[in-house]
Amino acid sequence: MAGEVGGTPTQDTLRSPIALWPNGPDLSILSQAWTELGLSSYLVNTVIIAAGSWAVQVLVATTAGYALSVLRPRLGRVLYGAVLATMFVPIVLLLVPLYLTVLSLPVVHWSLVGTYAGAFLPAGASAFNVVLMKRFFDSLPREILDAARIDGAGPYRLFWSVVLPMSRPVLGVVSVFAVLAAWKDFIWPLIVLPDPAKQPIAVRLPSIAPATDLSVLLAAMAISAALPIVFFLLFQRLFLRSEGLEGAVKG
């Protein structure tokens, strides 16, 4: 793994590529990579995009799930069907028209190309999230919701004070996968953020790789993989359980 080869000088890496630490770990290479490659600004970009992606996904999934499951508007079924249908559209179909849409939004004609918003907003259109949320809200005991209504809670109060606090487990699943997906994403930020100064680290590394010393590059790779790996170790149960859940939903 990247983390294990992160601390070796290039000479050793080349001479004995199999050994993990031919001369013992040399942590200075990590700080060298950090300063030389200016990783901090790319990491900040990644964090901004991941945070935005998380926010828009949670906002869309919770509000849509709540409206479709609890408020049940008249056209709810149609809308839910339209959301479900997008699950069956291959990503490839969307790439070019999505780019042109972001380049000039309909009606207002703003361009989001080169903005962080352009990189993270499309992530909100996740049918999987909406399905997951709606199904979870469907499973909440109706007695509690009705009781809150009788007590005079309006739709906003019901959402904020009753439904959301009960949804921590499913919010956790959506959040973890939202952040991880944003951290891993490559092709969309590459297309929508042409300015290297705004690119996230995963997009930046392949372009700086050819001109970078191998050991410094490996250290940089270790740094960029570290957070998702730590994330995974922290939320391991969530990952190992929800992935099966995802399979069940897809089935």
Place this chain on the structure above:
Amino acid sequence: MSRVGGPALVRGPARRRTSVAVLARWWRGGAATLVFLLPMLLVFGLFSWWPIARTVVMSVQDTNLVGPAEWVGLDNFRTVLADPLLPVALRNTAVFAGIAFVVGYPVPLVMAVVFSSLRRLRGLYAGLAYLPVVVPPAVAVLLWKTFYDASPDGVFNTVLGWVGLGPVPWLESASWVLPSLVMEATWAAAGGTVIIYLAALTSVPQELYDAASADGAGVLGKIWHVTLPHLRPVLLITLILQIIGTAQVFLEPYLFTGGGPSHASLTLLLLIYEYAFGSTTGGGAYGPATALSLMMAVGLALLSWAYFRLTRGWSD
């Protein structure tokens, strides 16, 4: 919760909820419902529904971003179908999907079956198998690129050298490049499928294994007669998902080889990317790019439809 739930039990109408109350709430909450639907309508509308609809329109237009789009009928489709690179990309994509099916598809299944037979440390192995899934793909490709160094000192070639094989020109020869890409892609994706299989395997009743043992079945016999039949519905779904996924392979050829050597790893999605954003052709050919996307999407939809028709009776 109790603060909300408590008084309602005292008040009578809570028991007579259902249709009337719900309907009334619906009418009174009309504006609120719209407010709650707004994020979904905006985000899905802008970034999903509108682009999907636009694909169909753009495939019969000449869009150059400078002037207004022109209607060109089926010209974009003709351009794509006449492109000598299309058969190359189609063939490479099919070969990639084929190798991924033969080599890559059994990997997570074997791993899951082995893991589930372990008495201890099952979670540890599942976690280790899943780890590559969380590594950013761009980082994983860069790492494997160093492994695939074609010189005898490369990581994989050193290992092969120990048993007297190689050196293999992993990414540099037209015949090795696709298998090399499949290997990395399998490593990167297997963990997710392993978890799905493990979850499905936990529901196999132990009695079935006991019964198979009593009938004299060995380990392989139990896998063949109990485990695999139990997994069949899941296996059918992971197979079509893998085919759809591998048909859209982009990241590996883009980052490993850029489609080379001499187009040996040019895939359909890479061709679409080249039409629209490519540096070699100058990009900007949005019409042909959407035309090819549309043909691919229709092809994949037909494939899935045929697949589910064909396998309908096999699930149970």
